[in-house]
Amino acid sequence: MKDEKDLDFFSKYLSIWVAICIVLGTGIGYFFPSFAGTLGQYELANVSIPIAIVLLIMMYPIMLKISFEEILKVKDNKKPLYLTVLINWGIKPFTMTAFAWLFIHIIFGGIIPVDLQSEYIAGLIILGLAPCTAMVLVWTHLANSNINYALVQVSVNNLIILLLFAPLGAFLVGQTTDFPIPVRTIFYSVLFYVALPLVLAIITRYYTIHKKGIVWFENKLLKKIEWVTPVGLLVTLILIFTLQGEMILNYPLHIALIAIPIIIQTYFIFTISYFGAKKLKIPFNEAAPSSFIAPSNFFELAVATTLILFGAASGATLATVVGVLVEVPVMLSLVKIMKRNKDKFQFESAT
DSSP: OHHHHHHHHHHHTHHHHHHHHHHHHHHHHHHOHHHHHHHHHOEETTEEHHHHHHHHHHHHHHHTTOOHHHHGGGGGOOHHHHHHHHIIIIIHHHHHHHHHIIIIIIITTTTSOHHHHHHHHHHHHHHHTOBOSSHHHHHHHHTTOOHHHHHHHHHHHHHHHHHHHHHHHHHHHTOOSOOOOOHHHHHHHHIIIIIHHHHHHHHHHHHHHHHHOHHHIIIIIHHHSTTHHHHHHHHHHHHHHHHTHHHHHHSHHHHHHHHHHHHHHHHHHHHHHHHHHHHTTOOHHHHHHHHHHTTSBOHHHHHHHHHHHHOTTSHHHHHHHHHHHHHHHHHHHHHHHHHHTGGGGOOSOOO
8 A cells, every 4th residue: 555655665764864853953953053042932831832833733634533433432442541541650650760760870870960860860750750642643643553542542641640740740759849730731732732633633524524525535635645744753853853952962971861761761661561462462553552652751741840840950851851852763663663563463352
């Protein structure tokens, strides 16, 4: 099929495209700091407007595939949802805390100044407390798996964030004052990344299917705009590294050190999710989003929280920003791993 060939081509040269975008974005941010500064000024509740626009466009083709008939079937297939909730809130925050303490305080203790160690650890803990909101839909799309189920998982996690983010954060970070929940950041992130593209997609889907039919919708419209998501992902990568380009080249050692526990945590949590899905005999279509949502992070929420608690110039905020930098390349590698092992998730039922 043409769309599979296109995706295979993108995946085949994925490391090249990602590397080019990282270098390009970093170079723009470093050599044109005024441009990066101007981009950085456009934000709403710590949500970057330029990135939000690109993500909204990127999410639109994905949301066109959402079927409410399929969403209703989730009630008969709850194991993937239970797995996601357990890992996101019963395992991930605690393993991130352990890895942060081990690497920053013990392994890198002689390299990182003592006064920064606690701030880096706090930032990493907060990052681990923020499960992905929207980007999991992108990873699910690139893996050709169940977008409908991923949307339900994202929605449930957003509700749980409101209940558990603050108490778990206060407990793990040791914050004696009120631990904040940046509700405005959550609201605008969900609005830009999920609600708006979903509403636009629902309107488009309803209109085109009634006017043109389901065959035209699936074989013509969806195929014509399928390139938008991978291209939008690469543009997002350029924007992220442009906004942080000067920081990357000015503080390369600490950024590299902070990235190590984040990357290890990401692969570790993915491994737990992956084998958990296999153990529960969850088919690939639901196993993929279940394996992506925990390793990926809601970095806008993490950054906003550290800004409130520690300030823009703090080590905690730097740690969450490093999480932003490694998110896309690492998660794309997990998409490739999951697709490569698709045959290992050929189960009859997830119920």
